[in-house]
Amino acid sequence: xxxxxxxxxxxxxxxxxxxxxxxxxxxxxxxxxxxxxxxxxxxxxxxxxxxxxxxxxxxxxxxxxxxxxxxxxxxxxxxxxxxxxxxxxxxxxxxxxxxxxxxxxxxxxxxxxxxxxxxxxxxxxxxxxxxxxxxxxxxxxxxxxxxxxxxxxxxxxxxxxxxxxxxxxxxxxxxxxxxxxxxxxxxxxxxxxxxxxxxxxxxxxxxxxxxxxxxxxxxxxxxxxxxxxxxxxxxxxxxxxxxxxxxxxxxxxxxxxxxxxxxxxxxxxxxxxxxxxxxxxxxxxxxxxxxxxxxxxxxxxxxxxxxxxxxxxxxxxxxxxxxxxx
Amino acid sequence: xxxxxxxxxxxxxxxxxxxxxxxxxxxxxxxxxxxxxxxxxxxxxxxxxxxxxxxxxxxxxxxxxxxxxxxxxxxxxxxxxxxxxxxxxxxxxxxxxxxxxxxxxxxxxxxxxxxxxxxxxxxxxxxxxxxxxxxxxxxxxxxxxxxxxxxxxxxxxxxxxxxxxxxxxxxxxxxxxxxxxxxxxxxxxxxxxxxxxxxxxxxxxxxxxxxxxxxxxxxxxxxxxxxxxxxxxxxxxxxxxxxxxxxxxxxxxxxxxxxxxxxxxxxxxxxxxxxxxxxxxxxxxxxxxxxxxxxxxxxxxxxxxxxxxxxxxxxxxxxxxxxxxxx
Numbered sequence: 187x188x189x190x191x192x193x194x195x196x197x198x199x200x201x202x203x204x205x206x207x208x209x210x211x212x213x214x215x216x217x218x219x220x221x222x223x224x225x226x227x228x229x230x231x232x233x234x235x236x237x238x239x240x241x242x243x244x245x246x247x248x249x250x251x252x253x254x255x256x257x258x259x260x261x262x263x264x265x266x267x268x269x270x271x272x273x274x275x276x277x278x279x280x281x282x283x284x285x286x287x288x289x290x291x292x293x294x295x296x297x298x299x300x301x302x303x304x305x306x307x308x309x310x311x312x313x314x315x316x317x318x319x320x321x322x323x324x325x326x327x328x329x330x331x332x333x334x335x336x337x338x339x340x341x342x343x344x345x346x347x348x349x350x351x352x353x354x355x356x357x358x359x360x361x362x363x364x365x366x367x368x369x370x371x372x373x374x375x376x377x378x379x380x381x382x383x384x385x386x387x388x389x390x391x392x393x394x395x396x397x398x399x400x401x402x403x404x405x406x407x408x409x410x411x412x413x414x415x416x417x418x419x420x421x422x423x424x425x426x427x428x429x430x431x432x433x434x435x436x437x438x439x440x441x442x443x444x445x446x447x448x449x450x451x452x453x454x455x456x457x458x459x460x461x462x463x464x465x466x467x468x469x470x471x472x473x474x475x476x477x478x479x480x481x482x483x484x485x486x487x488x489x490x491x492x493x494x495x496x497x498x499x500x501x502x503x504x505x506x507x508x509x510x511x512x
Numbered sequence: 513x514x515x516x517x518x519x520x521x522x523x524x525x526x527x528x529x530x531x532x533x534x535x536x537x538x539x540x541x542x543x544x545x546x547x548x549x550x551x552x553x554x555x556x557x558x559x560x561x562x563x564x565x566x567x568x569x570x571x572x573x574x575x576x577x578x579x580x581x582x583x584x585x586x587x588x589x590x591x592x593x594x595x596x597x598x599x600x601x602x603x604x605x606x607x608x609x610x611x612x613x614x615x616x617x618x619x620x621x622x623x624x625x626x627x628x629x630x631x632x633x634x635x636x637x638x639x640x641x642x643x644x645x646x647x648x649x650x651x652x653x654x655x656x657x658x659x660x661x662x663x664x665x666x667x668x669x670x671x672x673x674x675x676x677x678x679x680x681x682x683x684x685x686x687x688x689x690x691x692x693x694x695x696x697x698x699x700x701x702x703x704x705x706x707x708x709x710x711x712x713x714x715x716x717x718x719x720x721x722x723x724x725x726x727x728x729x730x731x732x733x734x735x736x737x738x739x740x741x742x743x744x745x746x747x748x749x750x751x752x753x754x755x756x757x758x759x760x761x762x763x764x765x766x767x768x769x770x771x772x773x774x775x776x777x778x779x780x781x782x783x784x785x786x787x788x789x790x791x792x793x794x795x796x797x798x799x800x801x802x803x804x805x806x807x808x809x810x811x812x813x814x815x816x817x818x819x820x821x822x823x824x825x826x827x828x829x830x831x832x833x834x835x836x837x838x839x
Contacts (some may be wrong), residue, residue, distance in 0.1 A: 202816050248585065285618065299613065306605070306609055309580070310572040310581035310584065317580065344577070344578075347569060503618055505678045
């Protein structure tokens with residue numbers, strides 16, 4: 187069972203969610219200014235899932251995600267300056283400026299990447315789970331995917347293999363209701379995504395991804411099960427307030443729908459709960475928001491002042507053991 | 513030295529590396545209980561157990577992907593794809609993940625992975641089971657692509673591939689498993705990846721080839737020798753990174769080049785080698801580079817038609833005579 191969160195734990199989770207939200211808001215500004223290139227997928231509205239889940243992960247656990255990965259990188263403890271530097275394509279970026287927004291990683295934190303091919307990281311996560319069982323280790327793997335990914339072959343191949351080999355992998359679906367602009371019911375025959383676990387005899391559960399405490403508890407229990415027994419399929423019900431990526435015209439949904447979800451905001455939930463309980467005041471939250479804004483300002487300064495990669499970096503890390511073309 | 517077949521050489525390489533390094537394991541379709549569809553891993557399940565000899569579902573994407581995942585987190589998998597034709601089902605894992613992750617994450621992540629697979633035509637298996645699409649895999653920076661043509665190279669290159677820190681796509685040929693040759697006994701015998709090899713010396717013409725077509729070219733060279741023509745044969749062995757230097761050195765000696773490949777001619781190995789020869793040794797050429805390759809058709813089932821489409825010894829001999837202006 188999950189260890190109960192203390193009030194200071196909850197304030198810390200709130201701080202992380204506020205930091206991620208401010209980071210994402212600032213990223214959108216930098217994108218509009220042309221300082222961030224390529225694609226940019228923001229996590230605004232979904233912060234509780236990464237923060238609550240990473241609170242439950244142990245040091246030795248592994249993480250793989252899709253490309254909406256800034257929040258996960260921050261929640262997993264990657265230094266925020268190098269994460270922002272990666273978005274700006276700088277040498278100090280977590281991937282040396284060669285990965286970009288969709289390809290954050292930290293081998294040290296066992297975060298084996300944001301991945302931009304939908305579903306491509308599910309087999310990888312399965313293989314990390316295989317490594318854990320092979321070496322008889324107590325660790326587990328958290329593999330984060332969107333609900334749209336549950337319609338691709340990789341999802342079924344990976345669930346099946348993880349199930350027959352009893353691998354300690356948690357497949358966490360962030361169901362934000364839309365795969366790009368296609369709502370879940372138009373893309374998936376089964377709209378209760380968690381029920382897809384039944385096809386492979388995989389333990390499954392749906393939960394409220396807007397609630398950081400519930401996320402933490404569900405993830406803690408799932409991790410314990412995965413370590414001892416095998417794979418788990420979790421479905422977090424959530425919503426992104428902003429477009430799929432920058433430049434999304436958002437013709438597929440209404441403003442009223444967005445407003446409805448804003449009322450379930452993961453930060454507001456913590457604020458309402460703690461103020462009602464009298465365990466924190468609005469001054470506390472205002473202060474934390476201010477600190478998050480200051481931290482983001484500092485990391486943007488760090489990232490903007492970081493140098494570009496050297497030209498020589500173009501040719502580095504194609505191979506570990508390079509063999510010159512002779 | 514011991515005389516053994518390509519099949520025995522590959523089997524020995526796998527067995528030796530599995531004894532040498534506990535992190536090395538094999539996974540794929542029918543490699544365990546069945547013993548491998550080409551019998552390469554017969555007996556391995558009894559010898560090493562289910563942990564290290566892992567039969568998988570028929571699901572190529574997750575076979576390669578899980579092997580990549582195991583590799584990035586510290587193991588040294590050898591994943592087997594039953595044939596190269598099925599590699600297309602795993603193409604995304606091979607080219608978008610195995611070949612990219614070291615670079616894309618700036619060297620933080622390593623993928624010490626070998627993908628063993630079997631290509632080639634000539635066994636009446638029809639269009640989808642007879643392809644030689646080696647060049648497709650050689651197109652991607654980040655992958656190493658190896659295709660041996662002799663038992664010694666098969667053993668030495670596979671051992672080198674397993675010891676390598678990078679993903680290696682290792683292409684065996686379905687009709688080479690019975691070919692026998694001398695193989696060094698030394699358990700640390702390896703053949704370096706990325707080094708072409710002169711398999712036969714000659715002064716009149718350079719034949720560039722690899723894998724099954726190396727054997728076809730060697731046979732052609734014997735027949736040409738009977739007519740007084742001495743062909744030098746350069747075996748590429750590795751397609752990426754391509755070691756062109758021995759080809760160029762040979763061209764500077766013979767001034768004539770024939771490239772022999774089993775795959776289709778268009779955009780192929782011959783095109784690449786020909787282009788590099790033109791860039792690096794144009795002034796040494798006494799004739800245009802000739803390519804011998806598969807007819808541009810999906811391979812048919814009918815034996816006579818299939819052989820008509822595949823490069824034959826006679827095709828190599830004719831191409832050599834063309835570049836020597838003897839026809």
